[in-house]
Each structure stands twice: as C-alpha cells, then as structure tokens.
Amino acid sequence: MALRLPRSGVPQVLAFLAILAINWTVSPQFFDIRLQDGRLFGSLIDVFNRGAPVALLSLGMVLVIATRGIDLSVGAVMAISGAIAASLADTHPLPVVLAAALGAGLLCGLWNGLLVAVLGIQPIVATLILMVAGRGIAQLITEGRIVTFTAPELVWFGGGSVLGIPAPVAITLGMLLVTLILVRGTALGLMIEATGGNARASALAGVGTTAMTMAVYVWCSLCAALAGIIAAADILGADANNAGLWLELDAILAVVIGGTSLFGGRFSLVYAVLGALIIQAMNTGILLSGFRPEFNLVVKAVVVLVVLLMQSPRLSGLGLLLSRVSK
C-alpha cells in the first residue's frame, strides 16, 4: 500500500519542512522568535500570520471541492465582508459589525448554494457570477476608495493576540477545530464525501445531497467573510479593489497541494490548511531571499510543480518500477 502516500500527508509535511529549511538557509534568522508588544514576532510567525486568510479560505474550499464543486467567489466575498466591516466599525458596536459582515457572507453562500444545489448550474459558472459581481458590490460599498477605521475591537482581528499568538492564527486554528469537530466528529464528512463521489447514488441511499451542497457553499462563504474581516483589520481599512484578489486561486491550490482531488470525494481539512501554509512559506521565503521580483512567480510555479509531482501516484509508481529494474 505504499502507493497510498498522497492520503498520508507525508509529501505535504516533507514539502513544508523542506521549504522552511530553504528559508532558513537564505535567511539565517528565519527561526528567531521574540515577543513584541506581547505578540510573537519573527519570520516563522509571519508564515502563519500571513497564511491565515488563505488557510481560512481553504478550510471552506476543501469541503466545496469534496462535493465535486468549486467556489471562485471567495476573494470577492472577502472584499464584501471587509468593506462592510470597515464601513461600520467606527459607528457601530463590534457584535453588529461582525453580524453584518458574516451575515453578508452567509447570504453570498446561500446564493452560490441556490445556484449550484437547487438550480443545478455548474459550480464554476455559478460562482463566477459572484466573483465578478461581488467585487463590484464591494466597490459600491466603499465608493471605490479605501475606507479606514480606528475601532480597536475590530483592529484586534488583525493586530491582536491570544497568549502571544497573533489573532489571525488563533482564529484560523479555532475555525479548523470547529470544522473538524463538525465534519469529522459527526457523519457530515462522510455524507459530503458521498455527495462528491456519486451524488445520485448518495441521494438514492438517503443522503440529503441538496442540503449538503448548500451547506458547504454557505460554510465556504462564511470562512471567506471571516478572512475578509481579518484582511481589513490587518491594514486598518477596506481596499475593495485588492482585498482577496486572486486568493480564490491560492485557496484552490492549497486544497490541491493538500492532496484533495478536484473530482470530489475524500478530502483532508488539515492538509488543505498545510497546503495554504506551504504557499505562504514559499511567499515569505521569496521575500526574504532578496531575489528580483521578476522571479517571484517563476519560483512559485517551480515549487508547486515539485510538490504536486511528489504526490503523483504515476510518478511514485514509476519510481517503484525503476528501483525494481535496478535491482
């Protein structure tokens, strides 16, 4: 059963450690960590802190992909929730701000779920609608400018900390635990996998596939809304033109690096989050390396290719064959 490696997470863990090691060689102080204003501070912390929004997105995305869907609208949902949070922050109490921003995420999720699960539109087309329109909505909310705020309660989501751990990391960790308990602590995960494996057979077997599909899109948008709040809190303002821009692709990449197939079925939450951290470790490494920015995307592409090749069953089969031949 050596060929089952992709499910075991070994390639992901290895890739993550390898990238951290490379980062350490290009920047010897990579693992230095100190406390700054009661908050952990260091390059390694940056990897987790900057990776938090994409990790949150990938938490929702992995469930959507497990049902054989895809959600292209998460970046736009981030922009909408960030815009709402930033516009209300200085005039309304925090619970209202959060309820409005997350509520908008909930609505976006219901919209996507309605199009995909009820109306049967292909997920890539259905969510493309909100991907394009959503950013427009966000720009309408901010009137095209960067809306800044100073309310310390909302600032906490970006710059605060829990026992020294930066708030974005703590929030992501909390969401990972909640999602794990919801999905793996109950039969929900099994039903999501069944929906993705074969929706028709699952429906006949009594799985509420419509409800399952609806639920994963809602959860995905909620995660995106939370990521949007963090992104806005991070820069103390909502930048509707750029918040979450192209992050849907990073989230999908994180899920794929995490070993979940785009054809649905079995999925792994933890490795999807690890996938997001791999992407960020790479980004941070590139920034520390002092390479010219023209190389950023090339380096990124090569690393992603290597990580994906490490997971390829054909390639590990080939390796096995070669080792047998050489014997």
Next chain:
Amino acid sequence: MIRMTLTGLLATALAGFACQVSAAQLTIGFSQIGSESGWRAAETSVSKSEAKKRNVNFKIADAQQKQENQIKAIRSFIAQKVDAIFLAPVVSTGWDAVLKEAQAAKIPVVLLDRDIDPSGKELYLTAVTSDSVHEGEVAGDWLAKTVGSKACNVVELQGTVGASVAANRKKGFDTAVAKHANLKVVRSQTGDFTRAKGKEVMESFIKAEGGGKNICAVYAHNDDMMVGAIQAMKEAGLKPGKDILTVSIDAVPDIFKAIAAGEANATVELTPDMAGPAFDAIIAWKDKGTVPPKWIQTESKLYTAADNPQKIYDSKKGLGY
C-alpha cells in the same frame, strides 16, 4: 439706498454680460477613463472645479475603462461641435481613426495624464502628463539631501511588476541615488501598489535586515504601500519617520495624515490637476493662437512636514481619493 442697490445690481449684470461676450464661453468635452482608482476620481472632481473657475462649459463622459466607449464619446463630442476635446486614453494604441475625424472637424484634442503611441503625434494639440521618472528623481534627491553624507541603506517597495509607472519610478530613483555613494538600495521587492502587500513585504524586509536596524530609509512607488509599510514598522516596535525615513509618491490624503502624525517624512505629488494646464493651453490657443508645446509636464511637487500636512489632508479628503 434702493437706488444704490439697483445701480449696483445693474453694474454687476452688465459686467457679467460683458464678461460673457468677451470670453464667448468655451464648450469642452472630456472623455475620462472611468473610476479605476481614487486618483482618477480626484482628477475628475478637480477638472470640474477648474472648468468652473474658467467659466468653461465642461462635459464629462465616463468610459468605464473601455476604449470603444471613449471613441463613441469623442464622436459624439465632434457631432456636438465642441471647442476642444480632452482625452485620458485608456490604452496607447488605436486612436488614429477617431483623432483624424476630430482633426477634420478642426477640433483640437488634448491628452491628459497618459500619452498615446508616437505615431499619432500630429493628431493632438498637446499632452498634459506627469513624468514618472522625474517623480522618482525628486524622491531620491530629497533622500540624498536629508541624510547628507551619512551611510544609508534603502529598501524599496516597487509597484506591480511590468507596470511602466513602476519601472519609471524605479529608474528615476536609481539615477538620483547613484550620484551619492553613501546611499545604497539593499532590498527591492514588489508590493503590487497595495497596502496589504506593502505591509507584508516590509515585514520581511525588517526581519531580513536585523530587525530593521540596518534600514535607514524606505522608498515606496506609491503612498498606499507606504501606509502598509508604516504599520509593519510600528508592529515591529520601530518608529517610522524617525528610526526609518520614508519617501513615497502620489500624495494621497492618508499619507498626509501619517506625515502630520510624524510617521512619514515625504511624498511626491502626482497632481490630479491635469485639466487646469490643458484649459489654459486651449484658452491661449483660441484667444491668441499660441501653439502649446507638444508635452506639458505637470509639477512633481515634494511635500514634507513643513507644508502643513493637516491642512492638505483636509483639502484633499473631499476630492474622492
């Protein structure tokens, strides 16, 4: 008393009438790109107020970032027989046909903010643009003057890779800095012109350069990235503006807030007033037949804490940035 008021009124009315007659109110159409950025919104609102100042009948057509809409707008301006057309071209090519139509109708065209392909030089009267290489030079010269002979390691936040503005602002700064051996750009990365990326890149610069101790100044290709970088410095326990000098370009309102708070040092203005010089050129051309130069360069003015940043912030805030 009543008679005095009446005469006064009469005089004002006459004066107004006389003014109307002598100036023969100009009608000018402006094909604006759209509202792609805060700067663009500010350019639109400034051009309106400049038109009002000169008593110009000003018509703005919003092209929503599409060239075909701009071409349509220009054709409709030609049909309306306006006195001049302002064009902020969304792309640099594909204007020959419509500009020839304007030329045939004897309507002068003035380009604002962006240039078009050199092949069409004879098709427009003049272009009012900023020189982004010069903007970088102004920033570099300020830094050289401020640090004096002290050795200074500079980190640079570049704009989007491949954007001509980013390349030009880098080139200008590099030229200015190359004249001073004590200034050295030690790190340069792209922050994509955004706050979030500016902050992330600055975070890594600080860590890679001994917690920021080896950095003496930051140069950002726009103010938004600098606003992000300022946050990164503060979160690292550094004092931006004091421990690390800052200079950036654009002069958006939020950077003046930072300068007023002592957290930023200097910004070079990309003026949103491109229409003002264009109006003056058209009026001089119509009245006296003065042919303007092919390129009117706007001023790249440097602002520091000495320029009453709070007041500038208040005046810029309402422009739509």
